[in-house]
Amino acid sequence: MDDNICLMCSFGGSTCVMRTDLYTSFVDVQRFVLAKWRSLRLGRFDLFYSLFGHTKIMLENDEDLKNMFCIGSRYGILQFDIEVVNNCDMDLDNHCMENSRSLVGQEFDGRETDLLLSYCFHKEKTLLSASWVNLIKKVGQCFKDGVVEFRESLRKYSVEIGFDYDYVRNEPGRVTAECKMKERRGCMWQVHARMERSNGCFYIRELNNVHTCGAALRTTKHKRMGSNIVSSEFVEVLRGKPLISPIEVRRDFKTKYGLDISYSNVWMGIEKARTSLYGDNSESFEQLRWFIEEATRTNPGSIFVLDVDEDSNQFKRFFASFSACINGFKYCRPMLFVDGTFLKSRYKGQLLAATAKDGNQGLFPLAFAVVDSESKENWRWFFKNLLEVVGDERQITFISDRNNGLKSALSKVFPNAYHAYCLHHLKINLRDNVRGHKSFKDRMVFLFRECAYAPTEYKFQEKLSDLLEEGKEQVEYFLNDCPFQCWSNVYFEG
DSSP: OOTTOEEEEEETTEEEEEEOOTTOOHHHHHHHHHHHOTTOOTTSEEEEEEETTEEEEEEOSHHHHHHHHHHHHHHTOOEEEEEEEEOTTSOHHHHHHHHHHTTTTOOOTTOOOOGGGGTOOOOOOOOGGGGGGGSSOSTTOEETTTHHHHHHHHHHHHHHHTOOEEEEEEOSSEEEEEETTHHHHOOOOEEEEEEOTTTOOEEEEEEEOOOOSSOOOOOSOOTTOOHHHHHHHHHHHHHHOTTOOHHHHHHHIIIIIOOOOOHHHHHHHHHHHHHHHHOOHHHHHHTHHHHHHHHHHHSTTOEEEEEEOTTTOOEEEEEEEOHHHHHHHTTSOSEEEEEEEEOOSTTOOEEEEEEEEOTTSOEEEEEEEEESSOOHHHHHHHHHHHHHHHOSSSOOEEEEOOOHHHHHHHHHHSTTSEEEEOHHHHHHHHHHHSOSOHHHHHHHHHHHHHHHTOSSHHHHHHHHHHHHHHHTHHHHHHHTTSOGGGTOTTTOOO
16 A cells, blocks of 8 residues: 555535545545544544445444545545534434444544434533634634733643644754654644743744644543643632532543543642642741731721741741721620631631621621741730730620630630620530531430520529430540530520
8 A cells, every 4th residue: 555645525516635644544434534524423424435436435443444545546646535424313213323433442532522422412511621722723814812821721621622732842942843744754743932032922923734644533641731821720719619529520520521530630630720829838837927018007996916936037926906897896785706727828827807797797807817827926926916806895695515725714704794605606516526427326316415505503404404414424524624604594694
């Protein structure tokens, strides 16, 4: 067989050239046709060629293709005209089934093909990546964000079209890329772009946008599907949903884009998107001084405290309470919920917060602090600054999860304040402390709740007796660390 035999594939008034070699198969021809005319579907078109007066010689499998090449080699034919006939107007129930059988069991060089389209003609879903096909389209096309935008567009374009490329030149001022199949199959696809110094934009100067390698077929997996694509596509999603998980992003990519991507690339892409939205974590610590100056200027009356390690001059802890929150708390109940939670950034740490309730039973943030841990020292530092915010005119009722460091610090800074334990946390602690079947744990939690909400002392003692009788030593040990005045409706003075 001559290596220079070309197939002139024609459909709908247009013709595309496919170069063949010794390794070209019937599947390669079909993939080439599908890539060139995206309106076609597998199993819904037939291939014919003409020879010696016969105008409808059908190509259905590798054997037909080899016979055509054999005749071409014998008679010196270097070009065959292939007619692509769309058979969607025919009776497809049986016709497409027969035309698709030759594909069953054949390998597509690791690429995935959905044969379901050959049998079930459902309305096709439009994927969000469909517009990527227009990212690289003509000479003179402008990329205002320069080389970064051009590289990103080229990456997405190759994923959607279904080919890979190599950089011949990849510089800040000019980029040249060519099809990865150039050496193997002689594909001449190439794009060259360079920066216009007058405006800093990137322009496509040369573009050969025709693939003759038969490799242009979109698949669910692609080497160019990396973290940069995840970052660019999900940066706005992350703005509205900052705690979105990599698993959720990976699932959305499969559902909305029809693309598979590794977990590591998704994780890295989310981190890049967070950095572009909120800045680098290390830089944000360095900007705290600037933030305090600007917040104090624009929010007079606010209280900000930045504590820095004297030896290393590194960040230690930060307290903040805005003037609007300070003034608003004067009209809220004298009750504060205090708690700490983990920070999930690169540098970890803890977020301490004091939150009130407004007149609509909504949460009213009063103050917060960033520290390294929920230690006694950090809680005492937090409460000292909080005392500057709330003053000592009103007697405050604090509600907490009875953290040891918190309890000790609160009693020293606010000696006259009431301190109640959060019932939700107590029920979880009780469930974790008692041993037994789930039904037994549920019973203990129910009786404990009955004690907490008992309206009279007599009713409280009655429910407490039931709780101790059924729970015995386990419940009694738990209650030793929970004074009645901190959690029961009857004994709590606040």
